[in-house]
Structures are given as structure tokens and as C-alpha cells.
Amino acid sequence: MSVRRLVVVGASLAGLRAVEAARRDGFDGRITLVGAEPHLPYDRPPLSKRFLDASGTDPVPPTFRTEEALRTDLGAELLLGDPATFLDTAARTIVVGGRTIGYDALVVATGATARRLPGAAGLTGVHTLRTLDDALAVRRALDSGARTVVIGAGFIGAETAAAARKRGLDVVVVETQPTPLVRAVGEAMGGALASLHLRHGTDLRCGLSVTSLEGEERVERVRLSDGSVLDADLVVVGTGAVPATDWLEDSGLTLSNGVVCDETLCTGAEGVYAAGDVARWHNPAFDRLMRLEHWISAAEQGAVAARNALNPAAAKTYATVPYFWSDQYDSRIQFVGVPQSDEIDVVDGDIEGDQHGVALYRGGDRLVGALAVNRPTEIMKYRGLIARGASWAEGLAFARSRSRSRHTTDA
Amino acid sequence: MKITVDRSKCTGLGICESLSPDVFEVDDAGELVLKTDTVPAGILSDVQEAVAGCPTEALRLEP
Secondary structure, three states: OOOOOOEOOOOOOHHHHHHHHHHHHOOOOEEEEEOOOOOOOOOOOHHHHHHHHOOOOOOOOEOOHHHHHHHHHHOEEEEOEEEEEEEEOOOOEEEOEEEEEOOOOEEEOEEEEEOOOOOOOOOOOOOEOHHHHHHHHHHHHHHOOOOOOOOOOOOHHHHHHHHHHHHHOEEEEOOOOOOHHHHHHHHHHHHHHHHHHOOOOEEEEOOOEEEEOOOOOOOEEEEEEOOOEEEEOOOOOOOOOOOOHHHOOOOOEEOOOOOEEOOEOOOOOEEEEOOOHHHEEEEOOOOOOEEOHHHHHHHHHHHHHHHHHOOOOOOOOOOOOOOEEEOOEEEEEEEEOOOOOOOOEEEEEEEEHHHHHEEHHHHEEEEEEEEEEEOOOOHHHHHHHOOOOOOOOHHHHHHHHHHHHHHHHOO | EEEOOOOOOOOOOOHHHHHHOEEEEOOOOOEEOOOOOOOOOOOOHHHHHHHHHOOOOOOOEEO
């Protein structure tokens, strides 16, 4: 069956890249891009970084393309402001804002939704930080000099704390885990990276949970599980995100922490592929199901999903070594691979002591991950090694040779 | 084909380096170094992927 209409549900990075890839490959049929938010597709990483900086003027939203470019250059119909609510894979239709829309090929790229704090409903001053509207609200609060409490010491929490400290505001970060960034880099390195917060005057409280948010209309206080009470004008909840699959409950697609896909991002339903934060696909590079919330995989999956949806007979697999970065205070943290490991070895520098260094992660006899803190020249070399299936011994040997050349250069 | 970097946009994330390490390398200071400014034979598709994959749209390929 020839594909005449591609529908892309989700107008963020993965969705945009799906549209762009389809056109780059010469698809000249109809393309419809559906987005739940009223905004044109925008880039999320800046929202918790430079978008929060004090600039004196209103920040420019990090929009990827103008409406003109989307409609004219890419020839995409834009349906923005209403979420898709239903998928019928037999009839090959979706429902958006009460309208039924047919497709020949479908890319599901609905992303993930920030987890909210139970009991926060009805209080102003409590925000997640995922969308442009979230970021605008947080920024306005920082502009007014809010005493800030951040719940969750993952990347969003850490970056928000850094933004508040940059403005000289008092900030407390509360984390239920024993260290920051446990999910991203593991407990040991998370502990080493706690030093970043302490060095910059952020009050970090790990191993504690929030028992209640208090205030009349506006949030005023945060009560913690050790009985302590924090005064707050702004509470930012950075406790992760859940894949946006509610609308697919009755679709028949396999949902388990995301839309489960094979290695070609195919959902199993004819013509339906998934991409980005919502997709949990079989990653051949690690031979396991993975759901990533990373910029680069969203971008790449968007393109692969569209190409495969348009030409399933020639579907290509998507294998990747995960990569993410985070800018906190004056440091850049980069990670490649997976943090689940049997051993971690700091092979260069002193991550805890002076916030510079490289740590390698061993899984069995393989190198499975690498963390670089303020070592931007090192990280991608390890991504290459991991992609080639390098052994742990090779990883360590490479680290030694890098370390030698560093010392030669320094001398 | 010639490769150019817009230094005002590049933030040294290194995705280009991982896709095409013969052309791109981020240095110790986080600055992108072009090992060559013309695309070497045989790796045009890698370089195209690197250009398309740049999160800050800092790379360009010109004839």
C-alpha cells in the first residue's frame, strides 16, 4: 500500500525530526503534525539552563522553526493546542479535539509528562519544569527573588538550583535518594557530584522526603520527613517524567513504561512507529528494552521512525549508545552508555575533589558507561569504544593512554 | 564540500565528534576543532549526519 498521509503525534523534537526526515527523503504526501501544546515545536534543554538566567528582558522561546517554515518549507499541517485522545489501529485513525484523522503511516512521539507532587494541587508557586509555560512561570518566580525549594536532585532539579544560585537566591534541594543523580549516573558518582551543590552554596538534603506543602493559596512552607520546615516562595518539582501513553490505553499497543517497540521502533501495529521519550524499544547496542529521555535519541528516533513508517519493507534498526549532558553551575556533566554496572573506576582527575575527571563503568567484562565532568574532549571517545563493544580492559588501557597524553601536554 | 562552524552557536556537546571523529573533535576547553574543513572522501554521509544532528544547529556544509 502506498503511503499518502503521514501523521506525527507529538510536536516536540522527535516529532519535528520525523517531519523533516520524511521530507528530506522525498516524501511528497500529506503530513500532519499534532501537538498538545499551543506552541510551535521548541527545544527543551535550554528551559532549565540559560532560559532561567536573569536577563532583564523577556526571554526568547527556543522555538526550532517558524510557523512559515513548518507550513511552507516542510509542507506540514499543524494541529496545535489539542492532544490526541484516541488511536484506532484497525481503522487507521486518531482523534484530536473531537476530529477523526486518518493516516497511512503514524509516528507516536507524545513524549513524557512531568510527575507532579501529590497534595500540591490548588497551591500557586508550585511548578514542574518540562514545558515552555512551566519555564516561564519558574523564571518569573526567580525574577521576583523567590526563596526556592527544589524537590528532586536529578538534572532538572540540579539545573534549577544552579539557576537560582546564579541569581544569588537561597535554594534548598530535597532528594529522597542518598545522593543526587542516582538514576542518571548511579549512587557513587551521584555522591561525588553532590560536591557541586555544596561548593556553590546550595543546601542539599538527601535521604528526605516531602511530607506536606503548606500555605494559603500560595505555597509558603515545605515540611520534610525529618520534621524540618523550609520557607518557600517557589517549589520546583523535578521528580522525573512518565511516558505520555494515556491516550493509547485502548489502542491495543503494548504499553509498559512507554510504547514497547522492536529494534526498528515498530509498535507491532501496521504503519505505527514510536519515537522519543514515549518509546521503549529494543536497543541492539545493549540487547535490552530501553526508554531514554535524551535529546539525541529523541532526534534520531524521530527520523528513523518516520523513514521506517513510510517504508516498512526497508525498515532500519535503531541502535545507540545513550548520551546526555547537563550544565550545572559552571560545570558540564556528560554521560555515555548506561549507569547500571558492576564496578566504577575514576580513571582521570578527581570528580569529588575538584569537579574534573572521568569515571568508567564496567558491566561484566565490558565497558558499558563513561562519565565526564569538565572533560569535554574525553567523552565521545568513550562513546565510540562502547559502541564497538570494547572490553573493560580496553577501556582502562585507553584511559591510561589518554592520561599519559594529558600529562605530556600539561608538562 | 566545505564545513563551517558558527562559533556563536556551538556549545561543544560533541555529538558531531561521535558521528564523525575524523572531522570533528572537542578540545579540552570545550571548543570544537575541525580537523579538516573539507569533507574527506568516503565519509560524506557521516558528516551530513553530524551536521543534521547538531543540537544547536551550528554546523553547515557548503559546496
